[in-house]
Amino acid sequence: xxxxxxxxxxxxxxxxxxxxxxxxxxxxxxxxxxxxxxxxxxxxxxxxxxxxxxxxxxxxxxxxxxxxxxxxxxxxxxxxxxxxxxxxxxxxxxxxxxxxxxxxxxxxxxxxxxxxxxxxxxxxxxxxxxxxxxxxxxxxxxxxxxxxxxxxxxxxxxxxxxxxxxxxxxxxxxxxxxxxxxxxxxxxxxxxxxxxxxxxxxxxxxxxxxxxxxxxxxxxxxxxxxxxxxxxxxxxxxxxxxxxxxxxxxxxxxxxxxxxxxxxxxxxxxxxxxxxxxxxxxxxxxxxxxxxxxxxxxxxxxxxxxxxxxxxxxxxxxxxxxxxxxxxxxxxxxxxxxxxxxxxxxxxxxxxxxxxxxxxxxxxxxxxxxxxxxxxxxxxxxxxxxxxxxxxxxxxxxxxxxxxxxxxxxxxxxxxxxxxxxxxxxxxxxxxxxxxxxxxxxxxxx
Amino acid sequence: xxxxxxxxxxxxxxxxxxxxxxxxxxxxxxxxxxxxxxxxxxxxxxxxxxxxxxxxxxxxxxxxxxxxxxxxxxxxxxxxxxxxxxxxxxxxxxxxxxxxxxxxxxxxxxxxxxxxxxxxxxxxxxxxxxxxxxxxxxxxxxxxxxxxxxxxxxxxxxxxxxxxxxxxxxxxxxxxxxxxxxxxxxxxxxxxxxxxxxxxxxxxxxxxxxxxxxxxxxxxxxxxxxxxxxxxxxxxxxxxxxxxxxxxxxxxxxxxxxxxxxxxxxxxxxxxxxxxxxxxxxxxxxxxxxxxxxxxxxxxxxxxxxxxxxxxxxxxxxxxxxxxxxxxxxxxxxxxxxxxxxxxxxxxxxxxxxxxxxxxxxxxxxxxxxxxxxxxxxxxxxxxxxxxxxxxxxxxxxxxxxxxxxxxxxxxxxxxxxxxxxxxxxxxxxxxxxxxxxxxxxxxxxxxxxxxxxxxxxxxxxxxxxxxxxxxxxxxxxxxxxxxxxxxxxxxxxxxxxx
Ligand code: HEM
Numbered sequence: 001x002x003x004x005x006x007x008x009x010x011x012x013x014x015x016x017x018x019x020x021x022x023x024x025x026x027x028x029x030x031x032x033x034x035x036x037x038x039x040x041x042x043x044x045x046x047x048x049x050x051x052x053x054x055x056x057x058x059x060x061x062x063x064x065x066x067x068x069x070x071x072x073x074x075x076x077x078x079x080x081x082x083x084x085x086x087x088x089x090x091x092x093x094x095x096x097x098x099x100x101x102x103x104x105x106x107x108x109x110x111x112x113x114x115x116x117x118x119x120x121x122x123x124x125x126x127x128x129x130x131x132x133x134x135x136x137x138x139x140x141x142x143x144x145x146x147x148x149x150x151x152x153x154x155x156x157x158x159x160x161x162x163x164x165x166x167x168x169x170x171x172x173x174x175x176x177x178x179x180x181x182x183x184x185x186x187x188x189x190x191x192x193x194x195x196x197x198x199x200x201x202x203x204x205x206x207x208x209x210x211x212x213x214x215x216x217x218x219x220x221x222x223x224x225x226x227x228x229x230x231x232x233x234x235x236x237x238x239x240x241x242x243x244x245x246x247x248x249x250x251x252x253x254x255x256x257x258x259x260x261x262x263x264x265x266x267x268x269x270x271x272x273x274x275x276x277x278x279x280x281x282x283x284x285x286x287x288x289x290x291x292x293x294x295x296x297x298x299x300x301x302x303x304x305x306x307x308x309x310x311x312x313x314x315x316x317x318x319x320x321x322x323x324x325x326x327x328x329x330x331x332x333x334x335x336x337x338x339x340x341x342x343x344x345x346x347x348x349x350x351x352x353x354x355x356x357x358x359x360x361x362x363x364x365x366x367x368x369x370x371x372x373x374x375x376x377x378x379x380x381x382x383x384x385x386x387x388x389x390x391x392x393x394x395x396x397x398x399x400x401x402x403x404x405x406x407x408x409x410x411x412x413x414x415x416x417x418x419x420x421x422x423x424x425x426x427x428x429x430x431x432x433x434x435x436x437x438x439x440x441x442x443x444x445x446x
Numbered sequence: 447x448x449x450x451x452x453x454x455x456x457x458x459x460x461x462x463x464x465x466x467x468x469x470x471x472x473x474x475x476x477x478x479x480x481x482x483x484x485x486x487x488x489x490x491x492x493x494x495x496x497x498x499x500x501x502x503x504x505x506x507x508x509x510x511x512x513x514x515x516x517x518x519x520x521x522x523x524x525x526x527x528x529x530x531x532x533x534x535x536x537x538x539x540x541x542x543x544x545x546x547x548x549x550x551x552x553x554x555x556x557x558x559x560x561x562x563x564x565x566x567x568x569x570x571x572x573x574x575x576x577x578x579x580x581x582x583x584x585x586x587x588x589x590x591x592x593x594x595x596x597x598x599x600x601x602x603x604x605x606x607x608x609x610x611x612x613x614x615x616x617x618x619x620x621x622x623x624x625x626x627x628x629x630x631x632x633x634x635x636x637x638x639x640x641x642x643x644x645x646x647x648x649x650x651x652x653x654x655x656x657x658x659x660x661x662x663x664x665x666x667x668x669x670x671x672x673x674x675x676x677x678x679x680x681x682x683x684x685x686x687x688x689x690x691x692x693x694x695x696x697x698x699x700x701x702x703x704x705x706x707x708x709x710x711x712x713x714x715x716x717x718x719x720x721x722x723x724x725x726x727x728x729x730x731x732x733x734x735x736x737x738x739x740x741x742x743x744x745x746x747x748x749x750x751x752x753x754x755x756x757x758x759x760x761x762x763x764x765x766x767x768x769x770x771x772x773x774x775x776x777x778x779x780x781x782x783x784x785x786x787x788x789x790x791x792x793x794x795x796x797x798x799x800x801x802x803x804x805x806x807x808x809x810x811x812x813x814x815x816x817x818x819x820x821x822x823x824x825x826x827x828x829x830x831x832x833x834x835x836x837x838x839x840x841x842x843x844x845x846x847x848x849x850x851x852x853x854x855x856x857x858x859x860x861x862x863x864x865x866x867x868x869x870x871x872x873x874x875x876x877x878x879x880x881x882x883x884x885x886x887x888x889x890x891x892x893x894x895x896x897x898x899x900x901x902x903x904x905x906x907x908x909x910x911x912x913x914x915x916x917x918x919x920x921x922x923x924x925x926x927x928x929x930x931x932x933x934x935x936x937x938x939x940x941x942x943x944x945x
Contacts, residue, residue, distance in 0.1 A: 293634065303580060305582070350911065411616075411913040412617040417920065
């Protein structure tokens with residue numbers, strides 16, 4: 001893989017490009033630049049005591065810093081690494097026992113060995129890096145396709161259908177590989193190193209010896225690998241990428257130019273956690289990857305129009321948002337009135353806000369989704385990897401329907417931000433509790 | 447060169463209604479001063495084709511937007527880009543709050559029609575255009591898009607239902623995906639629903655291109671969600687795609703620049719509208735502006751005859767009882783630009799949009815009523831259907847994606863209020879309508895019946911104006927639309943019978 005041209009890019013843009021490329025060469029290049037940059041602080045190391053870590057893989061919030069308004073700060077750099085079970089990771093014995101059904105689709109259940117190796121490798125990451133955005137947080141999630149190889153099916157307490165198109169205008173591809181490793185850190189070099197530690201040829205990570213890696217268990221799908229970033233200043237550092245206009249505001253945390261994911265518009269981790277059955281303590285994850293026509297958003301709409309479409313027309317008229325959301329504290333400013341009036345807003349203003357619509361799917365005033373989405377310039381074009389956690393995929397679908405707003409009397413271009421987004425892929429995952437994160441069967445303890 | 451080519455220096459003419467920026471920047475930095483304050487915010491544009499700045503061209507554009515503190519560090523090339531700065535950069539300086547004549551007629555390349563499922567679309571290409579986007583109804587909700595660089599095209603399609611021939615005048619999320627040698631070019635594009643005087647309703651956007659070559663465009667048309675009646679019911683329920691190719695080269699650029707036909711200076715900004723494309727060739731219906739200056743040869747230069755043009759029926763083509771417009775609340779009445787009164791002149795106008803209101807009733811217009819009321823209302827035995835059709839003056843282009851409410855008053859008392867639903871009918875095309883009464887719900891002899899009857903007033907109010915982007919000449923009209931009052935003439939029986 002070719003590395004980006006250092007001389008042509010700013011340091012931030014170069015580091016971002018390295019994360020996108022991935023691999024050992026990118027890592028050492030990344031270490032070279034970060035070493036003479038400001039990221040020279042040592043990365044905090046992790047723990048030898050797995051029991052000190054949370055039971056949920058998705059327990060990130062209490063380990064994250066918050067801004068002055070109490071909003072959780074997501075890690076700045078992300079990699080989504082898709083993998084499938086390697087042919088050597090199957091369980092030969094189980095295969096004969098499972099009989100024809102398992103054999104016919106040639107996917108075998110994973111062996112105990114593969115399971116042990118996976119757990120050992122993940123524990124090594126936890127020893128190497130503190131469980132926090134300053135160190136590393138990660139999840140390993142499994143697709144419905146992964147669970148198909150087992151004889152039993154997932155328990156009713158897990159709502160994990162195969163992904164499908166959710167709007168009439170999209171024709172997405174689906175994540176049908178087995179699993180997705182989500183690596184996240186404020187340090188781009190940590191995201192790269194962790195992936196290299198699991199799949200490359202390194203023998204230490206942050207001073208911790210690597211006992212094993214995942215190369216015998218999983219094959220990576222490089223063509224499906226995804227990366228991204230979130231945080232004030234990062235989007236504005238991407239204007240070297242075609243389609244990312246110079247007018248992305250300097251302080252915007254997302255490419256579309258506004259803050260998102262406020263304390264009060266996010267579900268709590270409790271709210272999204274599966275509360276019964278063998279996977280209690282886990283959650284489900286939806287990942288959709290989309291293009292954004294960002295040049296149109298910034299070039300052809302003005303700030304007033306953008307605020308109307310992203311928040312609500314009232315936000316625009318009353319100037320509630322500020323340039324990038326700086327006027328907002330711990331909520332999007334979408335009020336109960338604003339939610340109730342989405343339909344009226346559509347008729348009276350001819351435009352309805354994305355946040356206003358999405359909030360219609362709240363339950364007793366509580367948002368059902370915990371969004372951990374981030375912006376991307378994968379493939380050298382602007383986009384978003386929309387990653388959301390919820391107790392069941394059905395809840396995601398319901399919120400996405402609210403976002404479609406099919407019942408609203410509003411033109412397509414003014415129906416929130418739909419006009420600007422083009423969904424390319426969708427995937428559904430189960431993030432099991434930490435105790436079951438290594439190649440879980442579909443029906444544990446049965 | 448056209449005698450009126452504004453790239454020639456005409457700054458001496460101070461009484462002129464237009465400004466020419468001359469040949470220098472491809473960008474139009476000239477402010478269009480109109481009553482709409484937002485149009486003063488010309489700076490708020492960073493360029494739809496900012497993409498271009500990263501591909502090694504452009505950067506010469508004026509980018510001093512108030513929202514854009516940063517200087518483009520893109521490579522500077524000829525400010526004129528591929529078009530040598532010859533795109534029209536003139537604006538009409540103080541346009542009326544009404545439909546007005548733009549500075550020029552566009553030239554474009556019309557590609558062969560493409561079949562996509564139940565639809566057919568005609569691709570059209572021109573040089574990158576300025577246009578205005580709308581998201582709301584107040585001043586700040588309108589934004590002028592000024593293409594920043596001169597490389598790329600204005601890409602348009604007109605979509606037609608193959609069976610009925612109806613031009614689809616609403617957007618449900620059409621997408622363009624441009625490729626070159628199998629490689630994607632830029633982000634996908636959701637073209638804007640747009641109105642232009644010459645092309646009528648179409649979908650279009652400025653699309654930056656990296657350079658000369660052959661491009662392939664995949665057009666996705668999602669299922670229609672708008673209410674459809676008659677032969678259109680049940681059509682357009684599948685997402686379909688179709689593909690066209692075009693050459694972007696010198697020949698193309700010459701064609702779309704040399705074909706531009708400038709209006710005489712003193713006509714620009716006058717109330718009126720250009721005739722629909724192709725009208726010259728097939729005779730048109732005479733409702734267009736009959737401009738004397740050199741339109742001969744314009745239409746024939748490119749074959750526009752097969753470009754479908756969205757029109758709604760002339761006012762006298764509707765069966766049913768036509769409601770009589772009271773004093774027009776919005777805008778002075780106007781004769782056609784050519785001084786000739788047209789049928790549309792009798793219609794009440796709201797911010798220059800003539801509005802037709804027709805009542806269809808069970809006894810008189812049974813088949814129309816049954817069709818318009820649709821299957822979904824059959825159970826309530828519809829007795830009346832109210833059809834409201836706002837359209838552009840001169841060219842009768844429908845004005846879609848507005849929100850309209852009709853209320854009926856009897857002896858000064860409010861009787862009923864209806865949200866009208868945007869509808870496409872195979873016979874009458876685009877309109878906003880509602881089933882007013884059904885024998886199932888109304889007793890026909892009740893004094894308080896909500897059925898509309900003679901003597902009632904029907905007030906059509908515009909909750910939000912048509913949310914469609916506008917080409918030059920339409921950007922100051924159909925925005926601040928006031929309510930229009932109609933009277934129901936004698937002969938409309940309403941729910942009441944002969945007694
Ligand atoms: C590029 C894509 C997107 C951007 C830039 C974006 C941005 C935003 C912003 C600015 C808000 C308001 C601030 C906040 O409450 O966090 C918001 C709220 C929200 N968005 Fe998105 N969003 C995107 C895609 C999506 C998608 C695909 C979904 C899926 C359904 C979604 C679901 C939500 C939800 C549930 C809320 C909160 C609603 C509530 O307050 O209850 N967003 N988004």
